[in-house]
Amino acid sequence: MTPQREAVLAAVRSSRVHPSAEEIIRQVRTTSPGIGLATVYRSLDVLVRSGRITELRLGDGAVARYDGNVRRHDHVVCSGCERVFDVEVDLPSSVVSAAGGQVDVDIDDYDLEFRGRCERCRG
Amino acid sequence: MTPQREAVLAAVRSSRVHPSAEEIIRQVRTTSPGIGLATVYRSLDVLVRSGRITELRLGDGAVARYDGNVRRHDHVVCSGCERVFDVEVDLPSSVVSAAGGQVDVDIDDYDLEFRGRCERCRG
DNA sequence: CCCTCGTTGAGAGTGATTCTCACTCTCTCC
DNA sequence: GGAGAGAGTGAGAATCACTCTCAACGAGGG
Numbered sequence: 013m014t015p016q017r018e019a020v021l022a023a024v025r026s027s028r029v030h031p032s033a034e035e036i037i038r039q040v041r042t043t044s045p046g047i048g049l050a051t052v053y054r055s056l057d058v059l060v061r062s063g064r065i066t067e068l069r070l071g072d073g074a075v076a077r078y079d080g081n082v083r084r085h086d087h088v089v090c091s092g093c094e095r096v097f098d099v100e101v102d103l104p105s106s107v108v109s110a111a112g113g114q115v116d117v118d119i120d121d122y123d124l125e126f127r128g129r130c131e132r133c134r135g
Numbered sequence: 136m137t138p139q140r141e142a143v144l145a146a147v148r149s150s151r152v153h154p155s156a157e158e159i160i161r162q163v164r165t166t167s168p169g170i171g172l173a174t175v176y177r178s179l180d181v182l183v184r185s186g187r188i189t190e191l192r193l194g195d196g197a198v199a200r201y202d203g204n205v206r207r208h209d210h211v212v213c214s215g216c217e218r219v220f221d222v223e224v225d226l227p228s229s230v231v232s233a234a235g236g237q238v239d240v241d242i243d244d245y246d247l248e249f250r251g252r253c254e255r256c257r258g
Numbered sequence: 259c260c261c262t263c264g265t266t267g268a269g270a271g272t273g274a275t276t277c278t279c280a281c282t283c284t285c286t287c288c
Numbered sequence: 289g290g291a292g293a294g295a296g297t298g299a300g301a302a303t304c305a306c307t308c309t310c311a312a313c314g315a316g317g318g
Contacts, residue, residue: 014265033305048267053306073192073199074275075305088240097238101230111249115220117211119251126234128242137296156274171298176275197306198274 019044020055024065025080030087030096032075070096070125086124092133099126142167143178147188148203153210153219155198193219193248209247215256222249 013021023039024031031039037052056078059065068077070089081098088097103124112119136144146162147154154162160175179201182188191200193212204221211220226247235242 016266046267048269050268050307051266054265057307069192069196073196076196086234088234088238088242090240097240099234099237101233101237103230104227107224107226108249110224111209111211111222112251114222114224115211116254117213117220117249117251118257119211119249121251122247122249124245124247126231126240126242126245128235128240128244131239134241139297169298173276173299174297177296180276 016040016044016047016051017055017058019047020052021059021064021080024056024059024078027080030068030070030077030079032077034075036078068096070094086126088126088128090130090133091127092129095130097130139163139167139170139174140178140181142170143175144182144187144203147179147182147201150203153191153193153200153202155200157198159201191219193217209249211249211251213253213256214250215252218253220253 019040020036023036027035027039029035033053033056036056037047037049040047040052056065056067056076060067060078063082066079066082068079068087070077070087071091071094077096085098085100088099089095090097101124103122108119108122142163143159146159150158150162152158156176156179159179160170160172163170163175179188179190179199183190183201186205189202189205191202191210193200193210194214194217200219208221208223211222212218213220224247226245231242231245
């Protein structure tokens with residue numbers, strides 16, 4: 013762990029908004045002004061591979077977002093403002109086994125993303 | 136609907152592999168050799184907006200894939216070969232309402248993606 | 259000290275997608 | 289049975305998020 017990687021990790025962990033790489037670099041540069049773009053991307057990659065953060069592809073999937081919460085959880089995305097909220101729901105194992113029963117794949121994980129309108133974006 | 140859009144729609148509908156734009160253009164050019172790349176992307180956009188096909192972002196989300204099956208269904212992605220399989224599972228409405236109970240969002244849809252290893256990629 | 263090796267920052271490169279623009283086609287509407 | 293308007297097209301440039309390359313740096317071991 014180099015100071016740059018620590019700074020990136022701290023930025024992801026302290027954010028509540030599932031930040032993109034661009035938001036992370038903006039935050040990190042407030043404390044480490046000289047850090048390079050490539051270093052941030054490399055640090056994110058290292059942190060994802062070592063299980064310290066997770067990478068998310070939400071909504072249209074165009075940009076990667078990062079989550080400092082590595083406990084299993086799911087997301088709700090507002091289709092108006094694209095904000096992302098964490099939720100903890102229990103997917104019955106019968107659902108997973110139902111999926112596994114339909115194709116010859118050993119399922120070991122899943123991603124569940126809900127979509128809707130938040131209170132600000134309704135009406 | 137122009138001939139180009141018909142050709143793109145036919146290519147997506149006839150494919151069983153959730154094709155990317157690149158795979159679609161390759162297929163479409165076998166019957167419409169002069170079609171341009173931009174036209175294929177524009178046609179895909181029109182078809183998605185009109186609900187005739189759906190766009191998927193699976194796995195790392197780097198490339199968009201398209202699905203001619205617009206009935207609600209979910210996907211299993213092999214983490215080895217990245218092949219995508221359709222499954223029809225029933226997410227209990229209690230799961231959706233549990234998610235909706237945790238955040239102030241009116242949830243109207245969800246995406247569920249399973250990951251695992253297919254029979255070819257095991258071992 | 260000095261060497262090695264991993265890491266860094268800058269900037270070029272990449273791949274998927276989108277934009278721009280001149281051109282064409284298909285409709286009206288005289 | 290043109291004329292003009294508007295949508296759609298193909299080619300190529302542009303964009304965007306990200307990844308690679310490379311020279312320089314820096315900590316640790318001998």
